[in-house]
Amino acid sequence: VVRSLRRTLKGVRVTAVRCFFPPVVAGDLRELRGALEGRRLQGFRRYGKYIFLLPEEGTPVAIHLRMTGQLLMAERDRSPDKHTHLEADLDLPGQKLVYRDVRKFGRFALAAGGVEWFVAEKRLGPDALTVTPAGLREALARTARCLKASLLDQSVVAGLGNIYTDEILHRVGISPRRPAREVREEEIGLLCESMREILYAAIADSGTTISDFVGLEGRRGGFQFALRVYGRKGEPCSRCGEPIQRSVVAGRGTWYCAVCQR
DNA sequence: ACTATCCCCTGACGGC
């Protein structure tokens, strides 16, 4: 999404912001409008699951899509549907930026002290694309939780959700139930590599669409067809052929191979 | 201090 925002909206000015569902803005809507209206969007960043819009000389805007949030380019004269909660008019002829969210979990917030401040405030750990074994080792060593619960904890590593965590654990051959502190040194290195491999492959495929995710142009991702375990209960493991299992780990549906993952 | 659980919210789906 951030890559698309850069291609489409770099240097574009926001001319007006309309909100149709106030809770989508965490904080004051007037302040959000103040941060965006009349300003050019000069940059876009991502940290973990957060997207940051960086207006010229202004306060960054943090966006979390949660489960079903969508940022979309739309025609200016198109009227908002029941799931559209926020719109930004742009100085692009005939276009606007739309935020839709069926389940209303997603949020816009002001990062008043800047991106780094926001990341610290939210207690986010190292980003999953740049985390080093040293950075992961410490967090895993001092917890009593299982590995899957730790990887889903955004203060341990920022950016992994349920789907990618299952895929990463299958790729490195570790059980989601393994106590985090019992993950060996060389396995921590493999975990870090695997995060990058899975996430970059998913990005190259424009994301994973189980139900709602679409990119800025409204197109579904393609990585759901490359998933090895998530949602594939009973299908043969891509590595050993044994049926994929499903159970609940860390309160989440969890798919894994009981033979390959120990 | 750390961990587990509940809750938000809507649509899809299964059972009757």
Added chain:
DNA sequence: TGCCGTCAGGGGATAG
């Protein structure tokens, strides 16, 4: 056909 219960999951709040 329609009604009801359950499930999906990110993260904040709350309980233990």
